[in-house]
Amino acid sequence: MDSITQMALGATLQGALLGRWQGRKALLYGALLGTQPDLDVVIDYGDAVAWMTHHRGFSHSLLVLSGLALLLTWLVRRLHPDAGYSTQRLLLTLWLVLATHPLLDCFTSYGTQLFWPLRTPPLAWSTIFIIDPLYTLPLLVAVGAGLVGGLRGKRRRLPVVALALSSLYLAFTVAGKWMAEQRVEQVLAREQIRPQALFSAPTPFNSLLWRVVILEGDYYYEALVSWFDRAPPRLERIPRGSELAKVLVDSPQHRRLAWFTHGILRYDRIGEQLVITDLRLGMTGFHPFRFVMAERRGGEWRLPPRVERWPSERGDLEHLRQLWLRIWDQRQPVPLAQWAQELSR
Template sequence: MDSITQAVLGASVQAALLGRWQGRKALLYGAALGTLPDLDVVIDYGDAVANMTYHRGFSHSLFVVSAVALLLTALIRRWRPDAGYSGTRLLLTLWLVLLTHVLLDAFTSYGTQLLWPLPTPPIAWSSVFIIDPLYSVPLLLAVLVGGLFGLRGRAARWPAAALLLSSLYLGFTVAGKQMAEQRVEAAMARAGIQAERLFSTPTPFNSLLWRVILIDGAQYHEALVGWFDDAPPQFVSLPRGAALAQVLADSPQHARLQWFSGRFLRYDEEDGQLLVTDLRLGMTGYHPFRFPLAERNGSGWTLLHEAARLPAERGDLARLEVLWRRIWQQHPEVPLQAWAADLGQR
């Protein structure tokens, strides 16, 4: 999730558990600790593919954050002890601040390596968009109330109430994901589509409209599914350029992307370069992670040993308005075919 959300989540957890003793300082301590795992972004792993796929790695491991919580507890109890609360309560607080950060990240589409250093694929439950105001606003309000009025009396209940509300919202997003996948699977059976892999994720800034991707050999299908739809989802079939993947058989960057993305990749040849796109992230036609991994020369293709990430576009307000209308009305359909075609024109 975005840094602001992680900060207010950490602040809310620490305020709920230690605000009685630490007062407003609990908000500051929790916010700082809650953003700690994301400091791995300052590490340069060598190229753009490595920077993408090693982010949310060791610093988001359940094993590492548990060890960090133990270490911090030992240091604090030695140098800054507080007789008001036990070491067990302190350990639980620090552990939950770090744990909620990495678990919340796993609810997004990116991929979080919760079990590092085990060589398991990243976990992406993909039920929440990376920025979701409905999740973040209750936590932000609780932090603002705590900052203005302190953590005494009724104000002390706000962090716990906000955490409960945000957790219930996460449950709602999981239900939305199941709804979308069930409707798509029923539509697949009627259409005779036998996809190799299925991935569902919310459309930007909401959890009411879902984007579902089906990998089907040389092509992929996309569909939008909303809570208020009254008709089966309609599939749009798009070329994936899968044959170009053979060019990258010896590319370590490509192998790393396949592992990280679950093979939800698209391949395009543009201006003499072979571009690889992670289809899971962003929105149709606007995918932030695109990498040139080979370039064409007179004798064929040459692998690029240091991958660079293409400049990412954020889309435009007009398309967000189209998606907003699609939440409430299934027709007219969103022009996914045209949006996907735009990907090869930038």
Template sequence: MDSLTQAVLGATVQTALLGRWQGRRALLYGAALGTLPDLDVVIDYGNAVNEMTYHRGFSHSLFVLTGVALLLTWLCGRWRDPGYSQRRLFLTLWLVLITHPLLDAFTTYGTQLFWPLPTTPVAWSSVFIIDPLYTLPLLLAVLAGLVLGPRDRTPRLAVAALLLSTTYLGWTLAAKYSAERQVRQVLAAQGQADARLFSAPLPFTSLLWRVMVDDGPERYRETWVGLFDGHPPQLVPLPRGGELAPILADSPAEQRLRWFTDDWLRYDRLGDDLVVTDLRLGATGYHSFRFVLAQREASGWRLVAEPSLWPRERGGREQLAVVWRRLWHPELPAPVADWAARLSRLPD
């Protein structure tokens, strides 16, 4: 999630548990500690693929953050208020730290909760990376705490905000299940009930979802599913370019991307570049991460030593307006094919 959301989440958690004794300082301590895991962004990992796939790594590990909480409890324990116990201090620091990666795991990016275990990064993918409906209750509780200060034995505003925001996360999981269920009903009628799916909310909403169906290395299908739709989803077949994948058989960068994305990749030859796209992130055709992994020369394809980002085509108000119209007008077709066609075009 965005840095503001992580800061207000940390501030609200610390206020709920220690605000009675720390007052407004709990907001400041919690906000600072809640953003600590994202300091891994200052590390130079060498190339664009590493920058993406090592982010949310060790600094987001539940194992590492538990150790950090124990260390901070030991360091700060001598200055704690005698009104609360060492155990309460540890619980607070631990919750402020681990709620950061747990919230990140609700997004599509991928969070390595169990680093150093080589498990696929966790991406429950039920929340867009910026979601005002989640952030607003926490932000209001923090602003009220700064103005009024915690006036109760238990800061009720902080507790209420946490309950409300957590309930919203539960709602997004239910919405995701509903969207996937609609697609599974279509697939079941085609004899493909066990097909592999990936779903993610479209920007700034939990009511409209992108759902992809894995049809193998050559193609995938995609649709938009609104929770208000009264008709079955229309799955649009799209090329995946798997015939180009053998060119990258010896590429460590491609292997790492396969692992990080759970193999939701697309391959395109664009001019003399072989571009690999993470299909999970962003809206159809406006994907956040595309990488140049090989280049065509007279003698054939050559793996690039340092993968770089392909120029990103950013969506704007026009694209958001299309999403908004589709949300409230289910009869409108989703522009999946038109937008996906951008992936096979050279930049202007």
């Protein structure tokens, strides 16, 4: 999730558990601690693929963060031995503030290596967009009220109420993902399509309209599903360019990217360059993670020693407007195939 949400979550958690003793300082401490796992963004991992696939790695590991919580608990106790709260309460608070950061990240589509250094694939439950105001708003309200009025008396309950509301909303996003996949799987069964992989995620800034991607050989399908749809979803068939993957058989970056994304990739030849797109993130035709994986020179494909990001757009307000209208009306046209064609230009 975005840094503001992670800070708000950390502040709300520490306010709920230690606000009685620390007052407003609990909100500040929790906000600072809650964003710590993302400090790995300053590390240079070598190239664009390495940066993407190592981010949310060791700094998001529950094993590492549990050790950090123990260390911080020991340090705080040395500096403040007479604090009114118990060591167990302090340890629980610090662990929750740290651990909920990667756990919340797992609900997005990016991929979080929760059990690093184990070589398990990154977890991406993809039930919430990376920025979702409805999740963040209750937390921000609790933090703002706590900063203004303190955390005494009845106001001590505000962080708990905010955490309950945000958690209920997160549960709603899980239900939305299940709904979208169930409706698409019914269409796949009826049309006798046997997918290699199926991926679903909410469209930008909401959890009512879902985007589902289905891989099938050299093609993939995309569909939009809303909570308010009455008819079965429509599948858009789009070329995937998977035959170009043969060029990358000796590319360690390609192997790592395929592992990180669970193979939800698209391949395009653009001029004399082979560009890979991570189809999970962003929106159809507007994906932030695209990479130049090979260049054609003298009639042969050559692998670069350092992979660079391909410039990408973020979409525009007109596309967001079309998606917003599609939430409420299944007849609203959304040209997914046309948007996807933009990736090959």
